[in-house]
Amino acid sequence: MTMPLPQDAYPEERRLATVLFADIQGFTALAEKLDFEFVSDLIKEVWLKLDQLIVDNGGYIDKHIGDEVMAVWGAPVAGEDDAKLAVATALELQEALAGLAHTSLLPGAKELRLKTGVHTGPVLATYVGLRNEYTVIGDTVNIAKRLAETAEPDTIVISENTFRMVRGAFRVSNLENLNLRGKTSPIIGFRVEAKLDQPTRVRYTDVGGLETRMVGRDAEMALLDAEFELLDTAITPGLALVVGETGMGKSRLLMEFATRKEPENTRAQFIAVRGLAEAEKAPFFLWKSLWKHRFGLSEGEDEDNAREIFLRGILQIWGNRLGPISAVEAAHLIGDLIGLNWPNSPYLKELILDPARRTLRAFELTREIFVRLTANGPVVLVVDDLQWVDKGSLDLLRYLFQPAPTPLPLFIVGGVRPDFLKQQLHWANLGKLIQLQPIGFTSAMVRSAYPVMQDYPEEFLARLAERTGGNPYFMEEIVKSLVQSEADDHLVPDSAPPALNRQLPENLHALLQARLDGISREARDVLLLASVVGRMFWVGAVKAAARQPVGTGLLNLPDEVLDRVVQNALRQIVRAELAFPRADSIFGGEQEYIFKHSMLQEVAYELLPIKYRKFYHYAVAKWLAQKAGPDFNVMIASHYEKAGNTSAAIRHFENAVRYAQSRGADTEVTWIANRLRQIRLGDAAQPQTLK
Numbered sequence: 245m246t247m248p249l250p251q252d253a254y255p256e257e258r259r260l261a262t263v264l265f266a267d268i269q270g271f272t273a274l275a276e277k278l279d280f281e282f283v284s285d286l287i288k289e290v291w292l293k294l295d296q297l298i299v300d301n302g303g304y305i306d307k308h309i310g311d312e313v314m315a316v317w318g319a320p321v322a323g324e325d326d327a328k329l330a331v332a333t334a335l336e337l338q339e340a341l342a343g344l345a346h347t348s349l350l351p352g353a354k355e356l357r358l359k360t361g362v363h364t365g366p367v368l369a370t371y372v373g374l375r376n377e378y379t380v381i382g383d384t385v386n387i388a389k390r391l392a393e394t395a396e397p398d399t400i401v402i403s404e405n406t407f408r409m410v411r412g413a414f415r416v417s418n419l420e421n422l423n424l425r426g427k428t429s430p431i432i433g434f435r436v437e438a439k440l441d442q443p444t445r446v447r448y449t450d451v452g453g454l455e456t457r458m459v460g461r462d463a464e465m466a467l468l469d470a471e472f473e474l475l476d477t478a479i480t481p482g483l484a485l486v487v488g489e490t491g492m493g494k495s496r497l498l499m500e501f502a503t504r505k506e507p508e509n510t511r512a513q514f515i516a517v518r519g520l521a522e523a524e525k526a527p528f529f530l531w532k533s534l535w536k537h538r539f540g541l542s543e544g545e546d547e548d549n550a551r552e553i554f555l556r557g558i559l560q561i562w563g564n565r566l567g568p569i570s571a572v573e574a575a576h577l578i579g580d581l582i583g584l585n586w587p588n589s590p591y592l593k594e595l596i597l598d599p600a601r602r603t604l605r606a607f608e609l610t611r612e613i614f615v616r617l618t619a620n621g622p623v624v625l626v627v628d629d630l631q632w633v634d635k636g637s638l639d640l641l642r643y644l645f646q647p648a649p650t651p652l653p654l655f656i657v658g659g660v661r662p663d664f665l666k667q668q669l670h671w672a673n674l675g676k677l678i679q680l681q682p683i684g685f686t687s688a689m690v691r692s693a694y695p696v697m698q699d700y701p702e703e704f705l706a707r708l709a710e711r712t713g714g715n716p717y718f719m720e721e722i723v724k725s726l727v728q729s730e731a732d733d734h735l736v737p738d739s740a741p742p743a744l745n746r747q748l749p750e751n752l753h754a755l756l757q758a759r760l761d762g763i764s765r766e767a768r769d770v771l772l773l774a775s776v777v778g779r780m781f782w783v784g785a786v787k788a789a790a791r792q793p794v795g796t797g798l799l800n801l802p803d804e805v806l807d808r809v810v811q812n813a814l815r816q817i818v819r820a821e822l823a824f825p826r827a828d829s830i831f832g833g834e835q836e837y838i839f840k841h842s843m844l845q846e847v848a849y850e851l852l853p854i855k856y857r858k859f860y861h862y863a864v865a866k867w868l869a870q871k872a873g874p875d876f877n878v879m880i881a882s883h884y885e886k887a888g889n890t891s892a893a894i895r896h897f898e899n900a901v902r903y904a905q906s907r908g909a910d911t912e913v914t915w916i917a918n919r920l921r922q923i924r925l926g927d928a929a930q931p932q933t934l935k
Contacts, residue, residue, distance in 0.1 A: 254320040254369065254378065260819060261318035262330040262364040262406060263385050264303065265392035266294070266337055268311045270356040286348070290356065293344055294337050301333040302326070306379050312392070319369040319380050322815060325825075327364050327409035331436055334360045334400045335414075342398075361391025363403040390424035391433060400436040404503075407434045411503060412516065414439055418507035434507050456720060458500050459693040460683035461493065467678050468501050472655060475512070475622040479651035481644050483675025485630070486659045490843055491717030491752060492680040494659035495628050501657065502626055511621030519632035521842070522778035525878040525900070525916065527909035530627070530637035531610075532582035532875065533830070542832035543873055547585060554579050561616055574609040581606040581907065583875050599908035603636075607643045615650050622653040629842075630671075631664035635911035638668075645674055682714025694723045711748045717841060718752040724821060725749075725759060756847040763820055767813040769798040771822060774837070775848035776860040778879075781823075783835040786810060788867040789860040798856070831871050862887035869896070874903040878916060885923070894923055 268290065294313065298305055302323055303315040315333070317326035341358045348354075365384035372379055387403060395401040407416065415437040421430035464486070471484045488494045498516075506514045515534065523529040536542070539557035541550055555575045562571035573591045581603065586592055595602035617623050627633065627641070644654060656675075665672045683689070687705040691697050697705065712718040749755035760768055773789045774781040787810055790799040801809055814837070817823050822840055829836035839845040852860070865883035868876055881896035897920045904912040 256368070256370045259319045259322070259367055259369050259380070260364070261316050261367045261369075261380055261384065262327045262362060262409075263367070263380065263388035264298075264313075264315045264317075264330050264334060265361045265389045266313050266315075266334070267359045267392050268341070268356055269359060269397050271311045286356075289348065290341065290344060293340055297336050297340055298333055301329050301336070303330065303333060307377075312389075314385070314389075316367075316380050318364075319367060320378060327362075327406050328413050330362050330364075331400070331402060331406065331410050331414060332439060334362055335436065335439055338398060338400065357397035359392050359395040359397055360400040361388050361393070361395055361402075362400065362406050363388040363391055364406040364409055365403075386426065387424065387431070390426065391422070394422055394424065394433070395435075401433050402436055404432040404434070407507075408499075408503065411506065412440070412514065415510065416507050417510055437510075457693050457695075458493070458496055459689045460685070460716070461497055461500075461680075464497060464678050464680065465501065465504075467676065468497075468657065469505075471657075471676055472501075472505060472624070475624075475653050475655050478622065478653040478655070480647070481652055481654040481656060483645070483656045483658070484678060485665075485671065485675060486657070486678045486680060487662055487665065488659075488680030489662065491715045491841070492682070493716040494680060496716065497680070498626050498628055498657060498659050502624070505624070509621075512624055513617060513621060514624045514626065516626040516628070519627065519629040519634075519637075520778070520780055521629075521632045522780065522879050522882075523875075524632050524634055525912050526634055526875045527636040527904050527907040527912050528581050528583075528634065528640070529875060530633050531578075531640060535578070535582055536830070537828060540828070542828070543830050543876075544832055544871060551579070551584060551586065554584055558613070561613055563616055563619065565616070565619070569609065569612055574613060577602070577606040577609050578613065581610075583873055599906060603908035607640055610640060611644055611648065611652065612650075614644065614654055615652055618651075618653050622655065625654065625656045627656065627658045630658040630660040634909075636907065636909045642670070642674070683716055683719075684714060685709035685712065685719065690719070693719070696727055697723060708748065715752065717843075718755065721752065721755050721759060722748065725755060725762070728762060728820070752843065753847060756844050757851065759820070759822065759844075760848060760851065763816055763822070764813070766799065766809050767816040767820075770810055770813040771817060771848050772852045773798055773860060774823070774839070775845050775852065776857065777864050779839045779842050779845045781837055781839075782829065782831060783810060783814070783837075784831070784871070785864050785867045789863045792856075792859040792863045794856045794859045798852075834871070858887045862889060865889070865892070874899060877903060878912075890923060894920060897923070 271287065291308065291313070295305055298313070298315045303317050304320060306314040306316050308314075315330070317323065317330045323329065337360065338358050341356060345354045345356050363384055365382070365387070367380035367382040367384050369378070369380050371377065372381075391401045391403060401419065401422075402410075402416070416434040417437060419433040419435055422433040423430050468484055468486075471482055474482055486494045486497055502514050502516065505512070515538075517530055517534045517537075519530060535554070535557075539553055541553055545553075555572065558575040558578070559571050562574065570591075576586045576589045576591045580586060580589075580592055592602065595605065614623060630638075633641075641656065644652065644656075660671075665677075686709065687702050690705045690709060691700075708719070708722060712722060749758060760771060763771075769790075770786060773786045776789055777785045787806060790801070790806060790810070791803070799806065799809065814823075814825075814835075817837075818825060822844060823837045824840065826836040826838060839848075861883045865880050865887060868880045868883065872880065877896045877900035881893045881900060884890075884896060885893040897916055901913055901916045901920070904916060
């Protein structure tokens with residue numbers, strides 16, 4: 245049992261937490277027909293087993309209430325993947341109780357069943373009672389308890405908030421809107437069926453601090469739905485591209501589409517991946533990210549271990565269906581494409597002098613992998629930020645559309661900026677284009693999208709809609725800013741929002757700068773240093789930049805306090821929804837984050853004093869060079885170039901050329917070779933970015 249904590253053990257604070265309620269059914273009935281000593285012994289045996297599982301998985305046991313236990317992840321301390329741990333624990337609790345019921349010699353054990361509810365949301369972490377007990381309170385706790393009440397025995401019900409944070413890690417089924425006791429409106433729930441052996445998406449945990457609902461995109465969602473329905477009879481891949489300028493909500497529409505469809509279509513597999521500007525010239529980086537995440541591989545993995553894990557993952561997809569192609573050949577050729585070395589491979593040996601043919605064979609085998617993935621149901625591949633995907637990865641995506649005798653019910657959904665289609669006209673002709681225009685926000689739509697705005701007057705919401713110009717990202721950031729200003733003013737619920745009297749920002753750029761100015765100095769410094777790394781950043785790289793001796797630079801702190809300050813800053817950044825942690829990192833043992841939006845990263849970088857930038861780029865380049873494999877050479881070289889270290893930049897660009905040549909990535913070879921030529925001719929006084 246959790247012991248009382250000293251008053252100063254943890255501060256009283258608002259936190260994001262995942263709360264689990266597990267209710268054991270059967271104790272009450274047993275108490276009516278068995279001696280209380282037998283029931284007491286059984287209760288002790290059960291809770292000793294289940295409590296240990298919760299603690300081992302990082303949960304805090306808040307309390308036992310009769311036949312229930314309440315456990316919390318995210319308070320008193322937060323982890324990188326609290327929601328996933330909570331849901332995984334719920335599955336383990338079910339399995340443990342079933343095993344105990346089967347093996348226990350105590351009377352009545354076989355009649356015990358477990359009902360579990362899990363919800364993620366804001367809580368107040370505080371101390372209560374004469375015993376000074378640490379606990380969390382708030383509506384998040386109530387919802388978790390009500391979800392457990394609605395669950396059938398031996399089932400786990402999670403809320404939409406929790407689902408958004410764990411999607412792709414578990415197989416779930418959609419429940420009809422749940423009417424919870426004490427709640428005026430129904431909520432969306434999901435039943436957890438099992439943990440997926442191979443996660444289907446790169447997951448960045450969405451903290452859900454501001455409740456938002458997508459509005460104004462019903463027509464676009466209907467078009468996606470219509471294309472998705474064609475999968476039932478499809479024999480060739482389909483494509484839908486969501487096209488829009490920055491801030492139009494491409495990522496949100498893709499996320500909502502997958503979130504709605506995945507639980508309703510248990511046969512379909514949803515795989516999600518993202519293009520990154522920093523990796524635009526890294527051959528086949530998109531596919532490396534997809535496969536390494538699916539198989540649980542990280543950069544710097546022991547080579548023998550990495551090959552074994554990759555081969556095992558390919559074999560699992562391959563299944564038992566025999567054919568003229570070997571699963572081992574598929575593992576070797578596809579693994580080679582994404583940078584895995586297979587010494588003495590007979591399949592690679594015969595193609596060693598012909599990179600183009602080797603690449604084509606890897607394309608053929610990738611298609612076969614997807615054919616086998618679709619054997620149990622259609623596959624939906626969601627690719628966000630398609631404009632940043634490297635040329636080799638785009639070629640492989642296009643290859644999947646080529647006519648072939650074997651059916652391939654694959655649906656590719658992409659988010660892309662308009663400029664991409666102007667340069668890559670063939671993509672516009674491959675499938676359906678769904679254009680995102682500015683949303684004509686009305687006051688009712690604002691209230692519907694952001695329940696927190698319910699009490700704002702009509703004229704203010706109209707002014708808000710006019711100022712944002714129909715840009716949903718601009719609208720969301722303004723609402724967050726208003727909510728934060730109210731919190732800063734310590735409003736009581738019935739008071740008139742003083743935010744109404746504040747001047748609205750002129751544009752999104754000014755608002756994002758104000759948002760960065762609104763967090764603590766340490767958190768702002770961390771984000772500015774993170775912006776040097778890129779939209780995707782790692783804690784180790786941020787700390788490496790912070791250690792640079794640049795006079796009055798950012799985070800000039802001794803090592804013994806730097807780690808604590810950075811971690812505290814990152815928690816504030818996540819709560820402010822400026823960046824999100826990733827469930828798994830490309831680099832083993834390194835926390836990875838992503839900026840909420842590419843524009844936010846650009847604004848943060850602009851705030852960084854120019855005189856310090858070269859020092860920070862140098863630190864990031866050195867950190868990456870120690871951590872990363874050969875496909876990061878372009879990224880490393882770019883950082884060295886911005887640091888003014890021409891010799892190191894040339895060395896890594898030369899390595900990048902050789903790597904791209906070995907992968908048959910002619911477009912990347914040409915780009916890098918041109919860049920090298922410019923540097924050697926002295927034309928790189930103003931470093932170029934990878935765009």
